[in-house]
């Protein structure tokens with residue numbers, strides 16, 4: 001398959017996730033079904049659009065950290081873009097620099113949580 | 128019939144009642160779940176990076192432990208209960224089956240263990256019940272009259288997505304409804320049974336979980352749900368925690384949450400494996 005990838009950011013995302021964001025035709029189905037979209041600052045299809053045009057500001061958005069990796073978008077995308085993987089790649093571009101989004105020592109009432117919640121959060125918000 | 132069994136961390140702690148009830152139900156149907164002699168945390172969430180296999184190591188170790196013990200059951204199946212464990216082990220297994228170089232890298236890295244051959248089949252206890260016991264057999268064994276029990280099945284994400292590892296249709300799963308029906312109870316049809324509970328957001332952003340839970344349970348009051356059944360310790364925690372966070376919006380109303388195995392154990396009359404809180408929930412139907 002010939003993949004034409006023009007933005008640097010899209011290239012990086014492709015390397016990490018194997019996903020070609022240019023397959024996305026911006027139909028918005030991912031955003032329509034995303035269960036946490038109300039808490040996001042960008043719609044999932046906007047996240048992918050910013051990657052398409054190579055706008056690195058997408059790395060600072062809140063949406064990629066609110067994404068719960070629920071795979072709803074992944075199973076519904078008519079273009080077979082695995083958006084959950086794109087979201088993960090965008091998180092990893094920050095986490096792999098050693099910049100973490102969670103400090104376990106700072107969690108309030110840490111004893112309230114079962115370990116399944118803490119380990120899952122640690123895996124997603126730290127390297 | 129014997130199967131290897133991977134419990135995972137939650138089933139030994141927070142979700143002990145999930146394990147207790149599942150093992151009793153399995154035994155009732157002549158199924159022996161043999162716990163792996165050694166196992167470790169699966170990692171809880173499957174890493175979605177395809178340029179690295181680092182985060183697969185924990186899960187592969189577990190698959191190797193299973194491989195070492197397959198002689199004891201005569202089949203390649205590894206049964207899970209926690210849906211997050213299921214999804215991680217099944218996804219890693221799926222990836223390695225389709226990416227020989229990833230498998231080779233991992234095998235080269237792990238020099239203490241034998242090589243993983245990729246032959247273990249990760250499965251879920253629900254699938255075992257359907258395929259090796261059968262809903263008809265379950266129906267015959269029910270000891271209680273549950274026609275008045277209205278049950279909201281909650282699948283969450285990890286048993287039905289992504290497609291490669293889904294145990295049922297990602298959009299229209301039926302396995303929990305079939306099980307509930309076989310027990311003689313009434314499965315409630317509502318739109319949010321496969322919508323995410325907010326998952327790990329609970330640790331950093333509780334509001335997400337509160338909003339999610341309010342939405343998921345919103346149709347269940349009018350539908351007169353008596354209980355919600357779950358397949359996942361994190362879903363269970365989030366549903367209960369979310370209802371607590373939203374107690375003002377809910378005017379203190381709550382819907383009890385139980386694991387599907389607890390409902391099964393109760394229907395089969397295995398009350399001795401149920402804890403006090405669960406028995407209290409079912410009191411009306413005794």
Ligand code: SF4
Pocket residue numbers: 023024025026027028029030031044045048076077078079080081083
């Ligand atoms: S559903 Fe797929 S094609 Fe449609 S906007 Fe989302 S990623 Fe793009």
Ligand code: SF4
Pocket residue numbers: 030033034035036037044066067068069070071072073074083084087
């Ligand atoms: S995987 Fe993330 S972006 Fe996709 S639907 Fe789920 S929460 Fe939304």
